[in-house]
Amino acid sequence: MTATSSQLDAVLAAVDSGLDQSLERLFELLRIKSISTDPAYAAECQRAADWLVSELNGLGFGASARPTPxxxxxxxxxxxxAGPHVLFYAHYDVQPVDPVALWHSDPFEPELREAADGRKIIVARGASDDKGQMLTFIEACRAYKAVTGSLPVRVSLMLEGEEESGGKNLPPFMEANRDELGTADIALVCDTDMWDRTTPSITAMLRGLVGEEVEITAANKDLHSGMFGNAARNPNQVLADIIASLRAPDGSVAIEGFYDDVAEITPELKAQWAGLGFDEQEFLGEVGLSAPAGEQSRSVLEMLWARPTCEINGMWGGYTGDGFKTVIPAKASAKISFRLVSGMQPDKIRAAFRRHVEARLPPDCTVRFSEHGGSPAITVPTDGPMLQKALVGLTGEWGKPAVVTGSGGSIPVVGEFKRILGLDTLLIGFAQIDDQIHSPNEKYDLESFHRGIRSWVRVLAALAE
Amino acid sequence: MTATSSQLDAVLAAVDSGLDQSLERLFELLRIKSISTDPAYAAECQRAADWLVSELNGLGFGASARPTPxxxxxxxxxxxxAGPHVLFYAHYDVQPVDPVALWHSDPFEPELREAADGRKIIVARGASDDKGQMLTFIEACRAYKAVTGSLPVRVSLMLEGEEESGGKNLPPFMEANRDELGTADIALVCDTDMWDRTTPSITAMLRGLVGEEVEITAANKDLHSGMFGNAARNPNQVLADIIASLRAPDGSVAIEGFYDDVAEITPELKAQWAGLGFDEQEFLGEVGLSAPAGEQSRSVLEMLWARPTCEINGMWGGYTGDGFKTVIPAKASAKISFRLVSGMQPDKIRAAFRRHVEARLPPDCTVRFSEHGGSPAITVPTDGPMLQKALVGLTGEWGKPAVVTGSGGSIPVVGEFKRILGLDTLLIGFAQIDDQIHSPNEKYDLESFHRGIRSWVRVLAALAE
Structure with a gap:
C-alpha cells in the first residue's frame, strides 16, 4: 500500500498528539531492569520480552517470546x-549500571528532565541504547495502525535480549529459523547515531569486535611484599608490562600483523569525510578531553570509523579496597577488546593477540585466555534502491540531506543478517553523541524520540513507493 | 632477680605442662576479628585490646587500653x-582476609591441624602475625609468675592495634608518653622469623616502607569504546604504561635517583650471608616459583635484605565483573609500595616516585596521589651486651647457635623506639617462611608457639644475668 500525502500527514499528526502516551510506554519498558550480562537479572529480561510481546500483539502482530539457551x-x-517486507531488529537488554554512585537519579526510574541547554532529555539506563530507539519504530507502526488500520509495507520484528552480553545465542537462533526470517527483503537496525542534532544519517560502515579476558598467574598464593618483594614475580607488574607493550610510542597497536588486512580508505571517502566538518576539539571536549590518543598520523574520524583499536576495558589485581595491604598477588587480570575494520578476521586478531602475550610472559608465569565474542566489521553498499528511498524519507523529516557515515561501534547482527539470511541492512538511528550510553546518566533526547518516530513513519512510506 | 638453674627448669616444665591452656588462650584471641584497616571491625579491635588488658592484669601487670584517634x-x-627493664612490643591487629574463598577454613575459627609433613599447625588469620608471636612472650611471663611469683627482669608491654593499617597514631602516642615508656632499657619486638625450622635468629636489618596510592583520570566520564576507542585516552592503558616504566629491563627500579642513597653491603657481610646456605630454589619453590624477578645481578638474599623494591600491591580500573563491558573508564588506580634499605629517606623516595609519574602523564590526564605511611630502614647494632645475652638464651633452647639476619619486611616502630624513646631493639621471633602471613590459610607452627614461649623464658633469664 502506498500512502497518500494526506494519509502521511494524518499519521504524523497522530505521532505528535500521541507523544505523551508513547513516552509513558517507553517509561514502562525502561523500568524493567533487563541487564543481560548479570544472571541475577534473568527474570527482568524475560519481563521485558513479555512486555514487548504484549505490545506487539496489541498492534496486530503475531508476536511471541522464543526461548534460547x-x-x-x-x-x-x-x-x-504486497510490496517490500522489512525485518526490524533492536535489543531490549541493557548494560550494567555501575558505577551506580555516579548516577544523579535511579537508573531504572526514568525521568524527563530539562538539560542545561534547555533540551528535554529522557534519563535512564537504556533510554537511548536501545529501548528508546526500539520504540521509535514500534510507535511509528502504532500511529500507522491507528490512522490507516495497516502498515505501508510488510513488517516483521526480531528483538534480542543479549546484545550487551556477547549475543552468542542469536546466530544459532537465526540459523534455526532461517526459513521464517529470511523471507524479508531487507533488515532495519535502529541502534546508531544521528550525524549531529539536526542531521540524520544512515550508517554504512561498522567496526567489528573481539573480546578477550586474560588472567596471569605467578606464585601459587598471595605473598607478603616484605618477605618476597623484588625476588618474586609480581603479576600486576607483568600484566602492566604486557598492556604497555600493546601500543607503540606513535599510538598504533603493536601486535605483530595487526594491520596486515587493514586497507587505507579511498581518497574519495577521505575527501567526503573531511567535508563533513567534524570538529575534533568539540567531540573530545564534550567528554573533557582535548588531544586525540591513538594513531597520531590519523584524523579522529578516520581512527573511529576506519582504523582498528585495542582498548583495556578492565584490569584488576591484588588489594583494591580501602587502606593498604602489602601483598604480591598470585593473579592479575584484564578485559581487552579490539575493534576491527573491514578485511580483518576476528580469529586471526585473537590468535595474534594471544601470541603477543605468550611471547612476553616471563619465567614462572602462566596465562589463561577467555573469549568474549568476536565479529567482523561490516560495510553496507550505499547504492541500493532501499537505502536511497530511506534517505529521501529522512531528508523529508529533517529538512536537510541525510548523510552516509561510518561508526566506531560494532553491531555483529548486521554481519549475521547477510551471512545467515542473505539480507542487507539499513542502519538508521536517532541517538546523539552525548547520550552517555554504557555510562552513568544515559539519556535520549525527547526530540530524538519524537522525530525518530516521525522519521520511521516517513521511511516506511518511502520504502512502499 | 637472677634465676637459678633449677628455677629455670621448673619454669620450662610449667610451659610444657600448660601448653594446652596457652593454646586455648591463643584461640580465644584469634577468634576476635581485629582487622584494623576496615572501619567495620573497629569494635573487634577494641575487644582484642580489652582481652589483653584483662589477661595482663590477671598476671599482676598494671594494664590499660589507652585511647588514640x-x-x-x-x-x-x-x-x-632491680636489673634491666624491657619494653615488649607486639600488635593485636590483623590483615584483611580476602580473598576469603581461598581459605580452607574460617579465618577466625582457629584450628589445630596436622600438615602434610606431620607438623602440627595453628591455622587462622593472625596465628603467626602477630597474635601467636605476641602470646609466646605473655605465656612465658605467665609461667614465670606461676612458678616463681615474679619475673627475672622488669617488664613493660606496649601492644598496638594499627600495625597492619599504617600505624600512624603510634608515634604521637609514644611522644605523648615518652616519660612513662622511655624508662625501659631496651625494646623487645616479636614480629620476625626464625632462620629455618631449627635455627633461631635475631633480626638486625629491616627494610623501610613507603606506601602510595595513585589515581589517574582522563575523560570526565566512562566512555563507550566503540564510540571513542582509539581517539580517547584510556586511563587503564596510561596506568599500565606508567607501571611498566617503573622497572628497567634488568629488573632494577627505573625511578631517577632511586638507588642514590643505597650502599653496597660490605664484602664481610656478603661472605657471611653466602655462608648461611640459603637455597634460592627452595625459597622460591615453596611458593611455586623457580626464577628470581628483580635485579638480575643480585642474589635473592641480597635483594630481600639489602636492596630496595617497588611492588604493585593492587591495581584496578574499568569493568571487572562477570561478562564483558566495552567501556573506556574515566579513572584507573594502583596501590604501590617501596621497601627501603638503610640510608634511603622515605620522603625523598615518595617525591621521586611522584615526579616519575607526573613526567609520564600524557595530555588530558590528571593524577591524584594518596600517602599510605612511610618509615626508614633500620639497622640494629650487633655488638651490644643485651643482644649477646639474648643469643645465649636462644642458643640454649634450640641447641645450636642463633644467627643474626636481615629481613625484607618493615617494622616502623623499631625506628620510633630509637627516635622517640632512645631505645635499641632486639627483634626475636619464631615465625616460619611458610606461615603465609597476609595470605589465605595463615598458620603458626605449634612448635614455634611452644618453643617460642620456652625461648622467651630463657631470654628473660639471660637478660637478668
Missing part, C-alpha cells in the same frame, strides 16, 4: 501484503 | 625491680 528472542510478524 | 594501645607495667 539464554534470554528469549521476541519475533513478530505483521500480515502478508 | 584510631584503635587503642595496650600499655602494661610490671612492678619495679
Amino acid at each position: 539464554g534470554h528469549p528472542v521476541v519475533v513478530a510478524h505483521g500480515p502478508e501484503q | 584510631g584503635h587503642p594501645v595496650v600499655v602494661a607495667h610490671g612492678p619495679e625491680q
